[in-house]
Amino acid sequence: MTRRWQPTAFLVAVGVLGGFWIGSLPGLAFFVVLVVAAAIVSPRAFPRSVTDAEARAAQAADGRPIIYWRPGCPFCLRLRGSLARQAGRYHWVDIWSDPDGAASVRTVADGNETVPTVVTVDESFVNPSPQLVRNLH
Incomplete structure (x- = not known):
């Protein structure tokens, strides 16, 4: 069951880490883009x-x-x-x-x-x- 969510979890984790690393407004934009991508590839889509x-x-x-x-x-x-x-x-x-x-x-x-x-x-x-x-x- 967890295997189904790995791509989604990976994109969210990269979004969080990248967002903090980039910082400020570009970091927030990076985070939002990856969270949207995570929603698209999730089993819920x-x-x-x-x-x-x-x-x-x-x-x-x-x-x-x-x-x-x-x-x-x-x-x-x-x-x-x-x-x-x-x-x-x-x-x-x-x-x-x-x-x-x-x-x-x-x-x-x-x-x-x-x-x-x-x-x-x-x-x-x-x-x-x-x-x-x-x-x-």
Whole structure:
């Protein structure tokens, strides 16, 4: 569970230390920029994650794609940002908090944990373009 928050904690710590080291107004600006970046890469920036088993069961019922992701992944952030309000239409699985989700990604991505990986009922896509994902559902 702590692994999920490492990128966020790292950015906040660098912001605090850098802010004190730089000092004054530029230090405050540095701190604010890194705290905003930490909020963007935090697990909270994504829709609620479910387990791999929950996502597969829900997909069987509603046919919506599953998106496997991990905190701090720039490609996942790009995909999440481009989906905007449509992000809730997908089932999100954090592979750092669900070992079964990580195993599912490895089966699709030639043994690697490459994210984002998107799985539909019929196909799987490793690091697909945001446009492709928007067109899936």
